[in-house]
Amino acid sequence: MDHFLYQGGALYAEDVPLAEIAASVGTPFYCYSTATLERHFKLVDEALAGMDHLVCYAMKAASNIAILKVLADLGAGMDVVSGGEYLRAKAAGVSGDRIVFSGVGKTAAEMRLALEGGVRQFNVESEPEMEVLNRVALELGTVAPITVRVNPDVDAKTHAKIATGKSENKFGIPIAKAREVYAHAARLPGLRVVGIDVHIGSQLTDLEPFRQAYRKVAELCDLLRADGHEIIRLDLGGGLGIPYERSNAAPPLPLDYGVMIREELGHLGCEIEIEPGRLIAGNAGVMVTQVLYVKQGEGRDFLIVDGAMNDLIRPAMYDAHHDIVPVIEPVPGTENRVYDVVGPVCETGDTFARQRAMPPVQAGDLIAFRSAGAYGAVMASEYNTRPLIPEVLVRGDQFAVIRRRPTFDEMINRDTIPQWL
Numbered sequence: 001m002d003h004f005l006y007q008g009g010a011l012y013a014e015d016v017p018l019a020e021i022a023a024s025v026g027t028p029f030y031c032y033s034t035a036t037l038e039r040h041f042k043l044v045d046e047a048l049a050g051m052d053h054l055v056c057y058a059m060k061a062a063s064n065i066a067i068l069k070v071l072a073d074l075g076a077g078m079d080v081v082s083g084g085e086y087l088r089a090k091a092a093g094v095s096g097d098r099i100v101f102s103g104v105g106k107t108a109a110e111m112r113l114a115l116e117g118g119v120r121q122f123n124v125e126s127e128p129e130m131e132v133l134n135r136v137a138l139e140l141g142t143v144a145p146i147t148v149r150v151n152p153d154v155d156a157k158t159h160a161k162i163a164t165g166k167s168e169n170k171f172g173i174p175i176a177k178a179r180e181v182y183a184h185a186a187r188l189p190g191l192r193v194v195g196i197d198v199h200i201g202s203q204l205t206d207l208e209p210f211r212q213a214y215r216k217v218a219e220l221c222d223l224l225r226a227d228g229h230e231i232i233r234l235d236l237g238g239g240l241g242i243p244y245e246r247s248n249a250a251p252p253l254p255l256d257y258g259v260m261i262r263e264e265l266g267h268l269g270c271e272i273e274i275e276p277g278r279l280i281a282g283n284a285g286v287m288v289t290q291v292l293y294v295k296q297g298e299g300r301d302f303l304i305v306d307g308a309m310n311d312l313i314r315p316a317m318y319d320a321h322h323d324i325v326p327v328i329e330p331v332p333g334t335e336n337r338v339y340d341v342v343g344p345v346c347e348t349g350d351t352f353a354r355q356r357a358m359p360p361v362q363a364g365d366l367i368a369f370r371s372a373g374a375y376g377a378v379m380a381s382e383y384n385t386r387p388l389i390p391e392v393l394v395r396g397d398q399f400a401v402i403r404r405r406p407t408f409d410e411m412i413n414r415d416t417i418p419q420w421l
């Protein structure tokens, strides 16, 4: 459920017409709903009620500090994967003891930053990384709390580019090697083992792969405890999918996910962390763009819009589907037409949808790409010297620009011409 609904013939974000925002900030833009962000966070948080837990929002999904603040105010922790994300979390007012640091390639500088500023734990992904973290912690005269990310070798049954839990993926250490790696960690005085971490992929639409992975984690927990390690925390990663197509069956509910976690892991008495990103932000955002031209091609009509693959890369990168709706509600009974919806960038990959049946629209009309709140703005680039598009946050009948569109001067002035030219 989200808060982008038609009211009186126009698409609104909560109580603000999207057309009003377009008139104020120009197109294209991203628009987020505070109420949807809050609702999703609460659903996830409540799904773990009764267990000692912390929901660490995977801020890579949408990392504007205004979004982080909305979630942090509800008690969210953060899952960060870079020094930049760590600093964003801090800028949003999140304290270090609520920040988990993930990622397969943390640098020594990032480790230092987090150790100095405070961190809940590092989710370590390899023995060489463990050695570096140990060294950095000792240099700073401190001890780094860690989990080790294990790769359980389960098939997440999702798009190959976002599956992470198979042995051929670069993530984590093979679960079969875990006891050895934990023994190694225990010998390093700059590290303190606090738990186990696992994350098997993103946009999972079935609980079974999670269940298989968590069952393996439970077995490992017993073994590691028997080996004398203190396992007080299980970080279960993110990955629960969202409904992208209204016409498709909905993925499992957070509540069912919570029940499964309790069934598989509840007996261990561990604190549970989860790292949802898409589940919280995905359906809390839309990208609004304007139709520039309706171009009749051979046997197909192209809708050329002012948003492009640099603004929303998911269709080009993962063949992702985003529902597309006109901002003016079609009158009931309007027959759909079929379009290829494309951006202005000079490559065929700049295609949002092929042969999409949707209500007829004209040049000048606004359309919205739904479910664009996660991995939308954060993956945008300035390809074709197209400015990063603004982000707007709505709350009730108010809206605010939470990141403005840069000017061309700002973009161009970041370049410098060497003195020899």
Ligand code: LLP
Binding pocket: 058, 061, 079, 102, 103, 162, 199, 201, 202, 203, 237, 238, 239, 240, 275, 276, 277, 278, 279, 314, 318, 374, 375
């Ligand atoms: N934790 C870790 C360690 C992760 O690598 C990820 C996502 C998450 C949590 C959050 O996963 P989520 O709950 O959002 O599924 N750009 C892609 C998705 C990449 C996901 C990468 N890792 C897309 O647009 O579909």
